[in-house]
Structure formats: C-alpha cells, structure tokens
Amino acid sequence: MRYAPEIKPEHLFTGWFIFLPLFLFQTSLSVRIFQTVCVIALFILRGKRFKILPNILLFTGITAAHLLRPAGEVLLTVFGMPITKDALVSGVSRSLLLIGLVYVSRISISSRLLLPGRGGQLLGSVFFYFERITEIRYGNIWEKKGRVSLINAFTKYLDDILFLSDNLSEERTLSVRQNRYPGNKRYWMFMIPFLMFNGTLLILNYLKYL
Amino acid sequence: MMKMKYKYSRETVALFAALCIFLSTIEYMIPKPVPFLRLGLANLPLIISIAVFSPRDIFLLVILKAVGQGFINGTLFSYIFLFSAAGSLVSGLVMLGVFYLFGRRISLIGVSIFGALGSNMIQLYLSKVFIFGSAVKYIAPPFLITGFVTSLVLGFFASEFFYRSRWLKAAEYGV
Numbered sequence: 001m002r003y004a005p006e007i008k009p010e011h012l013f014t015g016w017f018i019f020l021p022l023f024l025f026q027t028s029l030s031v032r033i034f035q036t037v038c039v040i041a042l043f044i045l046r047g048k049r050f051k052i053l054p055n056i057l058l059f060t061g062i063t064a065a066h067l068l069r070p071a072g073e074v075l076l077t078v079f080g081m082p083i084t085k086d087a088l089v090s091g092v093s094r095s096l097l098l099i100g101l102v103y104v105s106r107i108s109i110s111s112r113l114l115l116p117g118r119g120g121q122l123l124g125s126v127f128f129y130f131e132r133i134t135e136i137r138y139g140n141i142w143e144k145k146g147r148v149s150l151i152n153a154f155t156k157y158l159d160d161i162l163f164l165s166d167n168l169s170e171e172r173t174l175s176v177r178q179n180r181y182p183g184n185k186r187y188w189m190f191m192i193p194f195l196m197f198n199g200t201l202l203i204l205n206y207l208k209y210l
Numbered sequence: 211m212m213k214m215k216y217k218y219s220r221e222t223v224a225l226f227a228a229l230c231i232f233l234s235t236i237e238y239m240i241p242k243p244v245p246f247l248r249l250g251l252a253n254l255p256l257i258i259s260i261a262v263f264s265p266r267d268i269f270l271l272v273i274l275k276a277v278g279q280g281f282i283n284g285t286l287f288s289y290i291f292l293f294s295a296a297g298s299l300v301s302g303l304v305m306l307g308v309f310y311l312f313g314r315r316i317s318l319i320g321v322s323i324f325g326a327l328g329s330n331m332i333q334l335y336l337s338k339v340f341i342f343g344s345a346v347k348y349i350a351p352p353f354l355i356t357g358f359v360t361s362l363v364l365g366f367f368a369s370e371f372f373y374r375s376r377w378l379k380a381a382e383y384g385v
Binding site: 102105106109122123125126127128129130132133151155158159161162163 | 228232
C-alpha cells in the first residue's frame, strides 16, 4: 500500500523539512522511539524499500560504542563489561536519531524535487542521479569468466555509471518537464496534524511533562 | 601526471556528486571498529575530479557533495555536517593546490595523501574546538595514521581508474 504517491515533491520536502527540528531537538527517548517508528512506517508506505539488517547493524554499533563509556547506574554485567543505564539510553537515543534522520531525508527527497534557483536545480540533479545509481544492480560486474581483479571490477563499475550519464541527462530533462503536479491536499491534511502533534510533544518535553 | 582536457557538463558534476553520496552511503553501512576509522570512499570521485574538472567545478562538486551528503545521510543539522563540509572543502583546496603546484611531478596517490592530511588537520582542529578540547592529542596519531593509509589506498584506486577508464578516454579532447 502506498499513501498519496502523487504528492508534489516540493510539498513533500517542505513538510518533512519542518518535521526535522521537531525530531532533532526531541530528547525524550519514548517520543524518539515513536517518531522513528512513524518515519519508517511512512517511508515503507511511500513504497520505498526498507532494509532491516543495515539498521540493526547501525543501531547495535552506535549503542555498543556508547556502552564502552560507562555512565550512570549499572544495570547488568555482560562478559565483565558493565551495561550502564545512562550510556544505554544515550546510545539508543543517538542511534534512533541517526536512523530516523536518514529516513526523513530519504522520504523527503524525490528525484523530481526542484529547489529554487540554479543551485537548487543542480542539487535536484544530484538527488536524481543518486536515486538512479542506487537502482542499478551491480551483481553482473563480478559475473565474468575467469578471475576479475578488484581494480578491473571497480573501473568497470565507475565507467558503467559515467557512461549512463548521457541517457540519465535526457531522462532528467524529461522528469523536470513532467514535474507539474497539483499540490496534494490529502498530504497536508495528514502532515499538518502530524507536525502539530510532534510540535506539542516537543513543547511538553521542554516543559518537563514527558 | 599528464594534464588533459575533458569534455563534460554541469550534469557530469552533479553525477560525480551523486556518486560521492552513494559511496558515502555504502561507507555508512560498513560497521567501524573505532569511530575515526573511515575509508573516505566518498572522496574517490573528488580525487578523480582534480584531474578532470576545472577548479570552479571542483568547488561546485565539493559543495554539492557536502550538502547532498547532509541531506541523504540525514546529517545536515548535526555537527557531522560541519566536519564533513570543512573536511571536503579543505581537502579540495589542498588537492587542487598541490595538483597545480607540482603538475607532472605528482600522482593522484600523492594528491590524495595531501588532501587527506588537509582534511584530517581541519577535522582535528574542529574536534579540539567543539568536542575533545586538549584531549584531541590522544586521538590525533591514530587518526592521522588511518587517514594516511586510507588515502594511499584511495589514491591508488583513483590513479588506476584514471589510466584504465574508458569514459575518461572518450571524454579526452586535448592536452
């Protein structure tokens, strides 16, 4: 299921751009867990591919790194290493923040995004190419007869991407021309209450109610 | 190394920036045993661009790389963006400087090492100011050694790509 796939890219970007500080400055761990789950759920609903393994690696890596510096009450000891409360909370919060920010960025950026000005157009091109590069499958680079050196495989990989640039430029021009969407009311009908809710959570957190 | 002229457009600069971001995303997925142990994969297109683009386009690439990475990796509003942007900018400046200063007498490996040194120095300075204070002296040696080794490897890859690439050969139009 996808929600409102015809959302104008500029509207999508604006909505999530407003959400960024509401997520970034939230210090309550429970609210941060809720926000991260919401962001990932909406990312999946947009029809984007979500991979769980890199996120688990990121989550455990950052949390483990924080646990190396004990702080606060000792909760338990694993193989002689103390697991402390403050370090655990800080690690979980930090890792969720990083994971959430990645998905906020990925959900808010579309290949058809046009920011104002020449710089904005060029940045739009960068996002467009990035999305196309991530869609290319590179498995066949290694499927060569005989031994293929890492250098050859790497050179072929970069060359393939660079040779694609001509076709991609044409596709980019086409996608810019087709970028004539009506603003999506349904999107804002969801996004405004969502932003207000998160704004309220942020205020409540700063007033020490959370 | 030989200075050649290449045919490219602003879209090629945008494509190089997208490649930087893609490589940084790959690097982001690789678990690091220690936080400062970075491969710096995202700098690879930047190193190659030193021999291909005009100075103006190299700076455009640095800006697009830093801002684009900030958006895609979700670090635009964090101190990571400041470190990344400062590192890229200084490394771009240093690489460009040594490339134009030494010309044929320096390879992309040398360019890469100088670039990493510049980038690491500014990041250490920022670490001193914003994070570690004077304790930065303890992380400086492993940080600089790691930077040297990874820049050597990256420079080697960039150099090999430079001599083997079909795309670069097709884009050549003069010395």
